[in-house]
Amino acid sequence: MAIHERAIIEAVSGLGFAGNEEGLIPAFGLYLTKHFADYYNRISYALLGDFIRRAPELEEDARALLIEAGRVCSFHTFGGIMTSVEWDAVVRPMIESREDWVLGMVAVVNALGWGRWEVKSLEANERLVLTVHDSYEATGYVRDYPRAKEPRCYLAAGGVAGLMNLVYQGDITARPTFSEAYYLEIFRSPRTFAARETRCLAMGDSCCEIVAERDPI
Amino acid sequence: MLEVIQVGAVTVTRLYGCTRRDQYELRAPRPFPSQLRDRLEVGRASRGGPDLYVIDEPGAFQLTVAPKSARALMMPRLTTPLESQRDTALSLAGIVDELLLEAPR
Ligand SMILES: [Zn+2]
Numbered sequence: 001m002a003i004h005e006r007a008i009i010e011a012v013s014g015l016g017f018a019g020n021e022e023g024l025i026p027a028f029g030l031y032l033t034k035h036f037a038d039y040y041n042r043i044s045y046a047l048l049g050d051f052i053r054r055a056p057e058l059e060e061d062a063r064a065l066l067i068e069a070g071r072v073c074s075f076h077t078f079g080g081i082m083t084s085v086e087w088d089a090v091v092r093p094m095i096e097s098r099e100d101w102v103l104g105m106v107a108v109v110n111a112l113g114w115g116r117w118e119v120k121s122l123e124a125n126e127r128l129v130l131t132v133h134d135s136y137e138a139t140g141y142v143r144d145y146p147r148a149k150e151p152r153c154y155l156a157a158g159g160v161a162g163l164m165n166l167v168y169q170g171d172i173t174a175r176p177t178f179s180e181a182y183y184l185e186i187f188r189s190p191r192t193f194a195a196r197e198t199r200c201l202a203m204g205d206s207c208c209e210i211v212a213e214r215d216p217i
Numbered sequence: 218m219l220e221v222i223q224v225g226a227v228t229v230t231r232l233y234g235c236t237r238r239d240q241y242e243l244r245a246p247r248p249f250p251s252q253l254r255d256r257l258e259v260g261r262a263s264r265g266g267p268d269l270y271v272i273d274e275p276g277a278f279q280l281t282v283a284p285k286s287a288r289a290l291m292m293p294r295l296t297t298p299l300e301s302q303r304d305t306a307l308s309l310a311g312i313v314d315e316l317l318l319e320a321p322r
Contacts, residue, residue, distance in 0.1 A: 015271055016264050026279045026292040029240065085290045089269035089283030177218075 002096040005107040011090040012111035028084040030077060041140035044154060063154065067195070070158020071165075071187055078105055078163050079178045099124055101167045106130070114156070115139075120209070125168045131199075132156055132208040138201035151197030153208050161195035162187075164212045169193060190215060222307065225314030229306055234292075239299065241291040241306035249284040249313055250320035256312055257282075278305055289313070 017025050017032070025032040044066055051062035081087055082105060091104040099122055106117045116133040132138075137153040151157070166172045170186040186192065195212040199205035219239060220231040232240040254263065257272045257280065265271050272280040277297060282289040291309060293302040 011266070011269060014265055015269070020273070020279070020294070021275055022295055027281075029290055029292070031292075085281045085283045085286070085288050086269060088286040088288055092286070 002094045003091070003100050003103040003107060004094060005103075005110065008090055008094075008104065008107040009111040012086065012108060015086070028077075028081040028086050030080045030084075037136040038140055040155070041137060041144070044137075045141065045145065045152070063150075066154035067158040067161075070155040071162045072158075072183070073155065074159040074162025075166065075183050075187065076178055078159070079166055079172065079176075081105065081108055082166065082172050083175050098167060098173065101172060102128065102163060105163055105167075109159075115208075126214065128160060128164055128210075128212045130160055130210050130212075132210065135201060135208045138208055141202040145202075147204055148200065148202040150203070151200035151208065152202035153197050153200060153210070156208065157195040157197050157210050160210045160212045161193045164193035164195075222310075224307055224310035226317050227310040227314045229310045231303065231306070237295050237299070238293045238297070239302055240293075241302070241309075243289040243291070243306070243310050243313060245287040245313060245317055247317065248287050249282065249289070250316045251284070252320070253282070253284065253313060253316050256316065257309070278302070280309060 015027065017027055017034075019025055019034055023033070025034065048059070048062045048066065051058050082101060087104070091108065095101060095104060102122055103119060106119055109117050115135040118131045118133065120129040120131055122128050132153065135153045135156055137155060141148060141152045165186045169189060169192055170176060170182065176182055191214050193212045193214055195210050197208060197210050199207065199209040201208055218230055219233055222229040222231070226245055228244045230242040230244070232242060234240045251267070254270060254272075257263070262273045263270055264273075268283070268285060270282050272282065276294055278291050278293045280289055280291045289309075291306050293305065297305075
C-alpha cells in the first residue's frame with residue numbers, strides 16, 4: 001500500500017493542534033475543539049440510559065440516533081479532512097487507489113487521539129473490517145458503568161459507516177460540497193453502508209471491531 | 218461557494234463558513250514559491266514543514282498552505298468583520314501573485 005501512516009501522523013502532529021484565543025482549532029477547513037472525551041461519553045450514555053428507563057421500547061432508536069450522530073459527524077469531518085489543504089499536502093501524494101482514501105483517512109484519525117484504528121480488511125466497494133484499540137467511548141464506559149451486553153462505540157461505528165459512504169457510495173475524490181442534499185443522497189440510499197460493532201471493550205473484548213457493509217440489516 | 222475573485226494568477230474562492238465568517242481558498246496554476254513562507258512569517262507565528270505549514274495571526278486569521286499543491290485556505294477569526302476578512306484574503310493573494318511573477322518558471 002502506498003499510504004505511510006507514520007508519515008501522515010508525523011505531518012499532522014507537526015501542525016501542533018491547539019486552541020487559539022477563540023478556543024477553536026482551525027484545521028482541515030474545519031473548526032475543531034479539544035474536547036473532554038468523558039463529556040461526550042456521559043451525555044451519550046445518559047441519553048441511552050434515559051431512553052431505557054423512560055421508554056424501554058425505544059432503546060434501539062436511541063442507539064440508532066447516537067450512530068446517526070456519528071454518520072453526520074463523519075460526513076462533515078471526514079469529508080472536510082479529505083478535501084482539505086492538509087490532505088492535499090500530506091495524504092494525496094501517497095494515494096494510488098480509491099482504497100487508499102480509506103487508509104489515509106484512518107491514518108489521520110490516528111493522529112487525532114480517538115484511540116488507534118486499524119484496518120483489518122478492506123474489500124473495495126463492499127466491506128471494511130476495522131479494529132479500534134483503546135476506543136475512548138469504550139474506555140470511558142468501562143470505567144463508569146457495569147459491563148455492557150451490547151457494544152457502546154456509537155460515534156466510531158457511525159464514523160466508519162460514514163467513511164465508506166464518502167468513498168464508495170458518494171465520490172469524495174470529486175470534491176463534493178457537503179450539503180444536506182448530498183448527505184441524503186449517499187446516506188439514505190438503499191445501498192448505503194451501515195456499520196455493526198461486532199466486538200467491544202465495553203463488553204469485555206480485548207478491543208473493538210467494527211464491520212461496515214452495504215445495508216446489512 | 219459565494220464568490221470567485223481573480224488576483225492576477227491567483228484564484229480566490231470565498232466559501233460560506235457561518236454567518237460571521239467566510240473561508241477563502243487561494244489557488245494558483247503552479248506551486249507557490251518557497252519565498253512565500255518567509256514573506257508571510259514576518260510578524261506572525263508559523264508552524265509545520267516545507268510541504269505543509271500554517272501561518273497564524275492572533276485576532277486576525279490562520280492560513281494553511283500546501284505550496285506544492287498551489288493551494289491555501291484562510292480561516293478568519295470570528296471577531297473580524299466580514300469585509301476585512303475579504304480584504305485580508307485579497308492582500309494575501311496579492312503576495313502570492315507577486316511572488317509567482319518574480320519566481321522563475
Ligand atoms: Zn467498542
